[in-house]
Amino acid sequence: MTGSRRQQNRLNRERAILDAALKVFAAQGYTGASMDAVAAEAGVTKPTLYSYFPSKESLFQAMMLGKRDVMLDVFEHPSGDMVADLLVFAWAYADTVMRPEMLSLARLIIGEVQRFPEIGRAYQASGPDHLLRGIMRYLDSQRRAGRLAFDDAELAAQDLWGLILSAPRTQALYMPDALPDRATLHRYITNGLRVFLKAYSTAPAPDLHQLEALASAPSQQVRHDA
Amino acid sequence: MTGSRRQQNRLNRERAILDAALKVFAAQGYTGASMDAVAAEAGVTKPTLYSYFPSKESLFQAMMLGKRDVMLDVFEHPSGDMVADLLVFAWAYADTVMRPEMLSLARLIIGEVQRFPEIGRAYQASGPDHLLRGIMRYLDSQRRAGRLAFDDAELAAQDLWGLILSAPRTQALYMPDALPDRATLHRYITNGLRVFLKAYSTAPAPDLHQLEALASAPSQQVRHDA
DNA sequence: GTGAAGCTTTACTGACAAGTAAAGAAATTC
DNA sequence: GAATTTCTTTACTTGTCAGTAAAGCTTCAC
Incomplete structure (x- = not known):
């Protein structure tokens, strides 16, 4: 058949x-x-x-x-609770991007990008850029709902990204043998979201308390194949 | 002789x-x-x-x-004006790390780190880690002066880093042919500092106005050889 | 079952790259 | 200024790897 x-x-x-x-x-x-x-x-x-x-x-x-990693469409099913959504996204993203195979793939692309520029561009478009657009759509919806305030959705999305995972990921690229454990990721994620909300949330401070309670939410394994 | x-x-x-x-x-x-x-x-x-x-x-x-890049000790001579210091740092850092040769070196290290793990570790120690400690010292001094508030200086320093340059640098690693121009860097730097200050500054909002005025400060070329 | 088609394997070729031996040039010492 | 030592070069060896030709096997059609 x-x-x-x-x-x-x-x-x-x-x-x-x-x-x-x-x-x-x-x-x-x-x-x-x-x-x-x-x-x-x-x-x-x-x-x-x-x-x-x-x-x-x-x-x-x-x-x-x-191999373009189908970047999780985590934001497709928002829960109505912004902090919870952001936490789910952060963990899903971390679980995808910090996997050893994913890091190896990223190293390979970066190392060979001068020889194969198209591959770098393709990866950027299907990975980071695609993800960024998803974040932007979600952040925009929250802005329309009055929960966030910003001028430039792209910058806000990149800030979220940069605050949550840029440090551990950059470090992991240079040191494959010293991957951060879950407690360390937890620390980055919690702190990153706190800073993001402090800078962008319209609520004065209250929703920050959710963070500690929710931060230890179960981390979903996420598919990431081609 | x-x-x-x-x-x-x-x-x-x-x-x-x-x-x-x-x-x-x-x-x-x-x-x-x-x-x-x-x-x-x-x-x-x-x-x-x-x-x-x-x-x-x-x-x-x-x-x-x-080749360990002697990461600029920009914070050695603080001016007393925190926003101005941070701007000088941001541009000095951008000018160093976004140079094509530096990006090529980073790609090389990342691409070969599985073959030569010691090199990745050495680079991490002399580059990012060294820089991070410098930022931490400066941020701590500003906290003691009452201008910043945070619990964890390391996280704050990584946030600063991540907000300012992680997005353009990550993108540049994947796309050597599409380096951001100075206007784009300006946009990232200004936005990153604004978010950082909003999250960490003890001043309610006033110092943000300096940003736009100062943002177009002359960018110093920085030495970066071995 | 038998013949034909395509797929897979063993065995090879040409090119290139890491590393080396011996001949040749240059500088220092007396 | 000449002998010696040291450094540099030309020319080679060995191994590896991308890519291929022809022989052998498996699968399908009738």
Whole structure:
């Protein structure tokens, strides 16, 4: 029904190859990764690999462009409680972006962006920019509801981002072996939201108290595949 | 006086080699860069290169560890006007960290950190961490003077950092061809400081007016070599 | 079942890069 | 100013990797 058995095998193998490519490229970098290593990791031999992708470069591009992380549309279902929404978003975002594989992918993109500028642009558009637009829409809705006050939604969204996770993420990029634990993330998130609300909330101070109570909310695992 | 002519030549050449190594490694990555290319860029041949550094790896490490950017001690000479100090700092920091060579270096480190973890740690310690401690000292002095209020100086310093430059810098890492112009940086800096002061300043609002007046202060070029 | 098609594998090629040996040039010492 | 030492270069070796040609196997059609 879903194609012949041959085609099915082909698709499975293609996926296996792409997964292997991600693994090997992320570990070794573009130039450091050998096609033999990718083939071995995928359980395939090299000419088979070349029957799926005509060159190393095309494999890399296909893998990267297919990997655009579908950035959680957490704000699609707002709860009506802004602080709770922001906390859910913050944890979902942290759980996505601080995963070791995601950090490896980011390192790979950053490291190879001079060689493959399109990949950097594509990632920026489908990841950060997409996320930013989601935040902007949500913040705007809260502004219309009178709960937030700002002129420039883009700046406000970037502030939220920067306050919550820029520090631990930047650090994680430089030090893969010292990923922050959940208590540390909690500290960043709580503090970041407090500062954000202090700067942008129309309520004088009350909603800050929710933060401590809510901060230890369960952290949802979030899907992030292609 | 400063050693024999031979030794002098040797030092000059070593510096030329290190400069060339930075250039080539930053452009091609560790695996992508060839020792021939480094030698050519330095105006030397390969065996000469190997007489200075016994291997590609040792050259890379020597180059990177020597390159720790001496992060501006802007806060060493506070003016007494906190908003003016913060603006000077923000621009000095922006001028250092957003330079194309600095961004290339950061990309190189991030891209190779899985291969050379010590380099990531060394960079983190001499760059961001060193800077952070400087900011903390300054913010603490302002808190003692009653102009700022916060519990955790480290979080406050990271907030300042994150608000001012995390967005343009992150974006620049992914998109080397689309560096923000000075007007854009101005926008980030002004907004970041406004949010920071709103969250942390003890003054209700007055000092914010200075921002617009001062924001277009001349941007000092800052030295940043090893 | 048998023939034909396509896919996969073993085995190879050409190019390039890290690192080196021995010849050649330059500077310092007496 | 000549001998020696040190540094630099030309020319090479070894290994690795991207990409490929031809042989072998599996799957589907009839």
